[in-house]
Amino acid sequence: MTNDPGPDREQLEREVYRKVVTIRFAELRIRDHVEKEGFGGFWHPGIGQEGLQVGAVSAMQDDDYLYYAHRGLGYAFAKGMPLEPLFGDLLGRASGSTRGKGGGTVHFADASRHVLGQGGTLGSSFVMGAGTAAASQLLGDGRVTVVFFGDGASGRGTWHEAALQASVWKLPVVWICENNGWALSARFTEQSPTEHVADRAPAYGMPGVIVDGQDAMAVHDATAEAIDRARRGEGPTLIEAKTLRIRGHYEGDRQPYRDDPVLGDEIPNDPVHRLGESIPDDVRRGIDAEARTQVEQAFDAALAAPRADRSVIFEDVWA
Amino acid sequence: MTNDPGPDREQLEREVYRKVVTIRFAELRIRDHVEKEGFGGFWHPGIGQEGLQVGAVSAMQDDDYLYYAHRGLGYAFAKGMPLEPLFGDLLGRASGSTRGKGGGTVHFADASRHVLGQGGTLGSSFVMGAGTAAASQLLGDGRVTVVFFGDGASGRGTWHEAALQASVWKLPVVWICENNGWALSARFTEQSPTEHVADRAPAYGMPGVIVDGQDAMAVHDATAEAIDRARRGEGPTLIEAKTLRIRGHYEGDRQPYRDDPVLGDEIPNDPVHRLGESIPDDVRRGIDAEARTQVEQAFDAALAAPRADRSVIFEDVWA
Amino acid sequence: MTTTPVTTGTTGATDRVIGYSRAINEALAEEMRRDERVWMMGQDIGRLGGVFGLTRGLQEEFGPMRVRDTAINETFIVGGAAGAALAGTIPVVELQFADFLFTAADEIFHKLAKWRYMHGGQFTLPVVVRLPSGVVGGAGAEHSQSLETIAMHVPGLKVAVPATPSDAKGLLKAAIRDPDPVLFFEHKGLYRVKGPVPESDEHVVPFGSARVARAGNDLTVVATGLMVDRALAAAEQLAPQGIDVEVIDPRTLVPLDIDTIVASVERTHRLMVVHEASRTAGFGAEIATQVQERAFFSLDAPVWRVCGTDTPLPQDPELEQACIPSTDEIVAAARALAAI
């Protein structure tokens, strides 16, 4: 999908809207579940950040590789994963993409859709992503790897090692920082000597692009350009999408560490509204209704699915 | 020691010369020993890089902390360590600063002179140095920590983690990169997307200073300024001293990986000559003779010293 | 399945019943009051008081310089602590999960463990690394491991594995006063468990002294961390069946009080080691081996192990419980061993 004006663009915008609004309903459904039923583990809501996630992934080709971050499901859904296995992972169901075992709030994967998963240690996908891109370069398969990460994760040393090597080798990789201003209880401004993560790009001889993360199409366009550049063999790009962490670090986090007012349910610069503006009301309502149904059905199906059997514990240690 | 013009400056220059020429003789004596007697372990010669090592350390106060790098003895000698324990470490003697045990080519230390040692894994002193500086900040002891490292080591992730934190906390630490253009068989240009290591300083919100590493006094001045800045509480500085690796990675390295002519014994822009120019011939000859004698005596004494007893193996595991 | 919090140990005259978390928090506060050189750093330990709440209130009392929030930089947290120790301070640092020692492994296993040795004993490295450890409920393969055996294998590190509030406090105070680096494995599953803790600023539990949590004559069970309570529960079930179990908690793995264990086995003639860490090459093997080295002819049966599975830990909270020893498994194994 490229950045054409005209009918293609309109279709793209609608598709991005459809995915963003679907994820929004999914986010709300999960929140509801966590609040009412409790939940084994932590859920890191991506609400408010769906626009940038979907916008960026919509610029990827089907066989491009994705390493997502821990905030929500937007990335994976945008890459084509159906909702049911995603919810299944979340709820520890055998129907999860990881068969209810490795799943939960941060791990899901879809080899057929090149959704490669996530590590529990922040920043481990910097080096993995660079390695995936090195394989593509070696094989000449024309694929690009996209790696999402938070502003907090940008401080890990793996970034430095991966970014230097990726730049020197001109690897086909695109780094997308979701800068929501917080890393757990720490403000970005307390963790970074520079105003922007993108300010670090020149150190790595790569372009650094700052984009409004609430503007899904702007993120799409910036990502499309970076992916083109990567595919042309010109190396990596660092994109910083400015966004907001609407809820706490995890669902239920009361954020006692904040000295400013905690955000309410109102999402400033809401990507859903922003995308919706250019879509005729009736079309939009149709999309919304369908998305809502899709989410409800998938969530119900996941809830109804059996939990994984204990035997899976011993599976998949070895190939 | 500060950067005054006039008689103080002249005295400083002579002192720097004395130390540089002493280290040069030491380097030549060690080379001779390695060539003739062989040697347990590897010796990474610092020949040609002595000027920057001594120049920088001469800007430190006695109680400032030093983490040196693996290329030679210049740093430690400049910080006041006598030659004999340094040679003792090299030769595995009980008279070594580490009592012949942890010693060898890369480890020596002198707690009383705040020579804190070195790790065998490159780049481990980035984080340790920042931590030492954090302790000074906490204690308010007014001390500055100086960390030396090679261009190759600059690629390690520990740099990123240490440099970001040191900058945000405004820690009193000065980073000195000896860029000799090589990391073992790899050229710096193959390891870095930017022309200079100092190009990375803005990413960390700190000044990046490039200085001619063969000009000991220029390195002294740059370091003095950075140390002043650090002591004033304004945070870290990254100094890149451009230098040359005169011998191979280790003494005996035939450098089969080089496609350009290997440097001979002639040291381009030799710091010894450069410093010597402003010193009257007779004074210089006096210093040289004394330095030569000092080196010979210390090396002989180290050779004559007993090897460490096996019992030391079990000492110093626990305090 | 998860055991519900229980109270362990006997209550002395001056004891209060407090939680394991609270005990750790008190140890930190008391030691920071006692010695100005003690300070802390880690992620979210200051304003938030730690992801598990362990450091709550400490930044208020000691200020942001002595309770310092870092960025996400485990190599700095540990390596920086090593460097700060060289400059005369006593850093007590927290990694959010014990598993993250792998993100600072060079700093832990090389710098902390070997710096003193490599430099001929010129320095001491009085660093404590606090490591929330073990299975706790859906945290997954990289946030739930019990990695204390690795620290036991690499010389130069002391290793504490407290199982009760009293030991958590007393061992942490000992760790902070120790001139050597200490890896302090706190079990996340014990944070809310309450127990008696002496009312004293000088409640210091020396390293290398095992605790006999229950005396018995038929079978010695060595257990640590969360497994101590399960072993005790198993012992209570076994007693009416005529199997009198002695439960020993070594409390520290380095140094290890093997004498107490051997003396017990010389009476009971049977030994079982229970640990949450994965079985193969876990510390159970070391204890088993030392005991048969020193008391082979006292053993009436092989030393057995009841351990975590040799698999990564699944993220699902139910499945992960099936990967670590339950009281039932301990009971069954003990019965079988006693019958040999």
Place this chain on the structure above:
Amino acid sequence: MTTTPVTTGTTGATDRVIGYSRAINEALAEEMRRDERVWMMGQDIGRLGGVFGLTRGLQEEFGPMRVRDTAINETFIVGGAAGAALAGTIPVVELQFADFLFTAADEIFHKLAKWRYMHGGQFTLPVVVRLPSGVVGGAGAEHSQSLETIAMHVPGLKVAVPATPSDAKGLLKAAIRDPDPVLFFEHKGLYRVKGPVPESDEHVVPFGSARVARAGNDLTVVATGLMVDRALAAAEQLAPQGIDVEVIDPRTLVPLDIDTIVASVERTHRLMVVHEASRTAGFGAEIATQVQERAFFSLDAPVWRVCGTDTPLPQDPELEQACIPSTDEIVAAARALAAI
């Protein structure tokens, strides 16, 4: 003291006598010829041919993209290999020293070991990490360790410890063909040792099959790496004294061929494990424990260990040799054990 290179194993009809290094180099070349997806990265492995010369000539044959020099970035070397495996290639990477696995520990013990598991078996990670291991002469505390036990304790990694040129070649070929991640511990002290190697592109030694290096009836000695030759030398000294030693080299620790070891002990009734790794919580404890678990009543004496000291390794080449088992120590221990 260092042993001089010796030839081990019996020479078959089609064997050539080549060095351990050469055997590794051949395995790499043959596998890269066989399968285009196989490639390598690491520091100085290309133009230089590796700091120990192991990859000499490979960049010339396979070009700079398949034999790729990296910067000093161990997390990328290992983590990048994991990512490259997910994209359908088979990376064989080198860390310059096995000790450096601590600088990439999250990548080894979390990413390589657990990625497949965490993601429900959707991926395989056919990665080989080559790890020059052990004491070799003045390399110091962070360049000389034997760390294979740690890899054995963390589920998800296969572990090879070849002791002969033939096994070095055959196990490396097996490792490259294995769909699972393999940590391949090459002993630096063996690089120059020569031995017979079959003349075949299909000389593949399966993982999990121990080698009986010497048959004997009185005492079983399990040894790996550099210790195999010392154990064999000890056996030769002990034979005329009437002690007939069986020497078993497990060759891989994961999977471990415990059956062969147990069967031997059931004949000899005595076991000693010899390893260079530090004693406490080393793999000797695991082998000892498994043997007494499975063959307790066959044992006439405790299982003994002869191991590296529980200290960091001093940098001095003479002192470091005093930290690892010598042939003399093995002889002395075996005599004492046989006399129990």
